[in-house]
Amino acid sequence: MMTSFPELLAQRVSTSLFDTSRSLSEADILALIDQAIRAPSAYNMQNWSFLVVHSAAAKQRLLPIAYGQQKVVDAAATIIVNGLLDGHTSFTERFDPLITQGLAQAEHVAQWAAGANRTYSTSQLRQRDEAIRSASLAGMTLMLAAQAQGLVTGPMIGFDPQALAQEFALQEQELPAIMITLGYPTADTASVQKPRIPAHQVCRFV
Template sequence: MSNQLESILQSRASVGKYQTGKQIPQQDIQELLRLATLSPSAFNMQNWHFLVVNSDEAKQRLHPIAYYQPQILDASATVVICGDLDGYQRLEERLTPSVEAGILNDEIVKGWSEMVNSGFADNPQAQRDEAVRAASLAAMTLMLAASGKGIASGAMSGFDAQGLQKEFGLAKERLPVLLVTLGYPDQASWPQKPRVSVQDVMSIV
């Protein structure tokens, strides 16, 4: 592991207090989200979507939906990480660039599409599970990418998902999984909290 990556992993902390008024340039947020799309997903389905809550007006709308947690207003932006329940329906489209690059061929894509349709088409639980997995992986990649660029982040699960869908007009197939705040930490922010020993959370069989 590179020293830089190890340093990021050992220092990254979830931030709840941000410097107000210090904004991340929009192009930097876009670059962080580009890096987030490099996350793994089943069959390279890429069944995620990122709603960036950036304006003061949008933050005010999100604030009560996130139970009035102050970081929604103080952070430069909050990214709503969504997983698409119907992502399996777009698999062939998502894999076309891999075919064009010579990584996959049409036969593989056809086989994968048949497997995905068989496993997901009539299985709402599988659709939801995969949406949550993909969105969660993308959220972690986003937070690590932010740390690498000197930007703090915090993952939030405390929000009304149905209220968020309604307020921001998200399609019913687009499941809000996590909120990730982005910004610059206030001096009162905590450092990374100690973790339990790996021996306490590991089994080898």
Template sequence: MSDTLATIQGRTSANNFDPTHHMSEAQIQELVELTLNTPTSFNMQNWRLIAVSSAQQKANLRKLAFNQAKVSEAAVTFIVVGDSMGYQQLPTLIKPMLDAGALDQAAYDGWIGMCNGMYNGNAQLQRDEAIRSGSLAAMTLMYAAQAKGYVSGAMIGFDGAAVAKEFGLNEHEVPVMLIAVGNAAPGNWPRKVRRSLAQAVKTV
């Protein structure tokens, strides 16, 4: 089995984390670097992570996450943030490709034009894209963590408005989910049941 398949099949949500385990800033940055490979619509990359790793900030976040212990017991809990206006950064983001000659001016202008045409004035799609990109980044982060030997736990159990206020999100940003990452403590559940293949797919 390839490492990738083992990572996909081995990941489960951890509830119990070793509270004595700490991750260095370099170890946290390595996970974020891997997460940067996440694909996004038009490559707009409209997500960011807040790595909550100090005891004080983890305690603050835990209070806003229905006191879920893993928020503070994991070495780091990431707040995955999606940006509903992130598409407006596209010209700056892809300019290095223009400068390097990987894109000509017409392709650059066309790429931006198509993106603006799709998202300008469409608040529903802008928010959808914040959640979609944040969710894809979250998945990359969980697989990166798994591949590096950590365990992870995604959470939607938190007060979104309170987290946005406490951690300084702007009005266009959405707290998509929390991802606790660290070393496992004993007692985590084994892999949970999944639907049958027939329930999950219809080939047409």
């Protein structure tokens, strides 16, 4: 029977335990990233990039950067979701297809581009906020896409971003927002989600 979306959400847990005997191909991972990029982003900037640490050698290079956390070696792959600080510089490429596909009018697009440029080019903080926001939405989408096909994931901030940027030659505009370990579960992988503060306690209607 198909798992419903609420069930899928309730089943997702952050895991440290992966079946080390099972791997994922580049095509498998690319298919998940293809789902992750369905996430929304401001102005459809799609200001994200994905560094997939996949080979055994690359995992060993990642290990000290992730402070020795064995899960980055045991996982089939670890995906670093970067937010891009310079998404606002690519509006032409992002918006032109909207015009050619008849999804937006050129004059509206010009107005969006001007507004977006003003918003981001004047503030490094807004560039950073937007990078983290977009990467986070893509990261969550990736985790749910993985969960839907029987994989498990572990989001992590336990890594040294400077060391990561240096070791894997991140570009200046790539801000590593979150690291996600990904793979198959073992019989011991936790399957019960930690308790949540009830919705009514974290919500205010106005």
